[in-house]
Amino acid sequence: MNRDTDFLVIGSGLAALSYALQVADVGRVIIVTKSSIDNANTRYAQGGIAAVVGGKEEQMESHIEDTMVCGSQQSDRDVVEMVVRGATNAIFNLSEWGVRFDMAECGEEYKLAREGGHSEHRILHHKDLTGFEIEHRLVEQVRKHPNIEVLEHHFAVDLLTQHHLGKLVKRSLPGTECYGAYVLDIVNKRVFTLRAKRTIVATGGIGNVYHTTTNPSIATGDGVAMVHRAKGHIVDMEFVQFHPTALYNPGERPSFLISEAVRGFGAVLRTQRGEEFMEKYHPMGSLAPRDVVARSIDNELKISGEEYVYLDITHKPAKEIIAHFPNIYEKCLTVGIDITKDMIPVQPAAHYLCGGVWVDKNSRSSIEQLYAIGEVARTGLHGANRLASNSLLEAVVFASAAARHSVIGLDSEVLPEIPDWDFRGTTNTEEMVLITQSIKEMQQFMSYYVGIVRSNIRLERALQRLQIIYEETEHLYRRNTISVPLCELRNMVEVSYLVIKQAMAQKHSIGLHYSIDLQ
Ligand SMILES: Cc1cc2nc3c(=O)[nH]c(=O)nc-3n(C[C@H](O)[C@H](O)[C@H](O)COP(=O)(O)OP(=O)(O)OC[C@H]3O[C@@H](n4cnc5c(N)ncnc54)[C@H](O)[C@@H]3O)c2cc1C
Structure with missing residues (x-):
């Protein structure tokens, strides 16, 4: 049975839920989400949300500067200003929806943390479970709202445009419209067919394109792939952020994050032979910026052929370690590592996509009636590298911008008749191994050739390997009954292609794109 709605929201992380809550009094909202409602990157966020609340001009300027510096001056300054200055409203909204942030002893001010790249304490947090608290509270609100319907275990396959009416749609031509x-x-x-007057893509990141990632399994770049197939603009895909220190625990997906705060507390990185190596790469040693540490570890691993290095905090008093990092301590114990006595095996892991669906300051994509918010969107905030804890803030600020803009002119919209999904010729169900093996192969070469350090030959090789997987996948897609693994593989192939091609087009090593062949 086909459905119609005013607002179709694809995804159920922070961006999606906060958008839905802001438009639900104006029209009917359907949220489709491919897993259970709370299975989203948002739930995993530990550190917090960067926000100068009710802040003084000086503090906001400092947040703006830190964001620009971290993004290698490639961020759009207007957007940075908009996000930083939108923080007070964003935190107000979150608090109204019930999100609790830790308060200072006096009980009147927020307890603020500081992370890498921030020159001041400005991270609001809820213990080290900020994302969990946010997701949990927003889900409660969404469930209560009579105008919001949530379709869990529903997978958005493709966006509807004039292409589905038999008309030619081209990326280079304006006027493409989205109907759901x-x-x-x-x-x-x-x-x-789910027809909608406004469609909002809020599908999160692409971490699973890589072998090792901190992202949950839902992060397969579906939104980026769907918008690209619909002929929307996708930019900055070469800027993929790797977190330097994920716990090395083969077989565990997603990888557990060992927070940067552990290095901030004095932990040092060592090779498997116990030698400190970061001094060779940066005067700040183990406290160097995130991208430098990730590259240095990558280099050490390429030289040694090993799979992990160690993070060593054993020289600190056990009591203090446990008091500061109770979660990390507990988690490591479950895999037989007592971090007060043992060094922690770590390796870099794909963490965050800075590029994505091009949007303007109202979150509008290059396709009419189609908006993108959250990690899937490339707003211009992050430039070539993301400042820690800026992504949750970006998600809320741009969800509000989308909400304000997308309610305009809603009543006058008339949706065209769309043909039903065509099942003809798709009756086979071939062995799963054909899909899982392709995913593994792709994750391997994306990690080794299109990961932290790239080169012309690595990118060319990756493209050649991807071409084979692309052809095999398209063949499978045409012959087989539609399934989530097959759609996800198809989307990840599309996303990998975009990362490789946009990396090849980069003329400089800048921010998160580092090539040994470029200055
Ligand atoms: C371990 C970890 C720690 C982090 N820590 C921080 C932090 O401290 N501070 C910070 O600012 N950021 C942090 N981040 C980044 C931040 O959590 C994410 O960027 C942010 O939560 C993304 O929110 P989102 O709403 O865009 O997407 P998500 O929260 O990822 O939600 C995406 C949603 O889309 C759904 N979906 C995807 N594809 C489809 C489809 N085809 N059909 C239907 N539904 C679909 C998914 O099921 C999911 O519900 C962290 C990320 C990780 C992984």
């Missing part, structure tokens, strides 16, 4: 999406009901195994 084809949605796969995973439980009942059927695809239906």
Whole structure:
């Protein structure tokens, strides 16, 4: 049975839920989300949300400067200003929805933390479980709202445009319009047409394109791939952020994050032979910026052929370690590592996508009636590298901008008739191994050739390997009954292609794009 709505929101992380809550009094909202509602990157965020609340001009200027510096001056300054200055409103909204942030002893001010790249304490947090608290509270609000319907275990397959009316749609031509999406009901195994006056893509990141990632399994770049197939503009895909210190625990996905705060507390990085190596790469040693540390570890691993280095905090008093990092201590114990006595094996892991769907300051994509918010969107905030804890803030600020803009002119919208999903010729169900093996191969070469350190030959090799997987996947897609793993593989192939091609087009080593062949 096909459906119609005013607002179709794809995803159920912070960006999606905060948008839905802001438009639900104006029209009907349907949220489709491919897993359970709270299975999103948002839930995993530990550090917090960078925000100068009710701040003095000087403090906001400092947040703006830190963001610009971290982004290698490639950020759009207007956007940076908009996000930093939008923080007070964003935190007000979150608090109204019930999110609790830790307060200072006096009980009247927020307890603020500081992270790498920030020159001041400005991170609001809820213990080290900020994302969990945010997701949990917003889900409560969404569930209560009579105008919001949540379709869990529903997978958005493709966006609807004039292409589905038999018209030619080109990326180079303006005027493409979005009318909703084809949605796969995973439980009942059927695809239906969900027409919407406004479609909002809030599908999060792409971490699973890589072998090792801190992202949960939902992060397969579906939004980027869908918008690209619909002929929208995708930019800055070469800027993929790797977190330097994820726990090395083969077989565990997502990788558990060992927070930067551990290095801030005095932990040092060592090779497997116990030698400190960061002094060779940066005067700040183990406290060097995130991208430098990730590159240095990558280099050490390429030289040694090993899979991990060590993070050593054993020289600090056990009591203090446990008091500062109770979660990390507990987690490591579960895999047999007592961090007060043992060094922690770590390796870099894909963490965050700075590029994505091009949007303007109202979160509008290059396709009409289509908005993108959260990690899937490239707003211009992050430039060539993201400042820690800026992404949650960006998600809320741009969700509000989208909400304000997307309610305009809603009543006058008339949706065209869209043909039903065509099942013809798709009756096979081939072995899963054909899909899982392709995913593994792709993750391997993306990690080794298109990861932290790149070169012309590595990118060319990756493209050649991807071409083979692309052809095999398209063949499978045409012959097979639609399934989530197959759609995700197809999307990850599309996303990998964009990362490789946009990396190849970069003329400089800048921010997160580092090539040994470029200055
Ligand atoms: C371990 C970790 C720690 C982090 N710590 C911080 C931090 O401290 N501070 C900070 O600012 N940022 C942090 N980040 C980044 C931040 O959490 C994310 O960038 C942010 O939560 C993204 O929110 P989102 O709403 O855009 O997407 P997500 O929260 O990832 O939600 C995406 C949603 O889209 C759904 N979806 C995807 N594809 C489809 C599809 N085809 N059909 C239907 N639904 C779909 C998913 O199921 C999910 O519900 C961290 C990230 C990780 C992984």
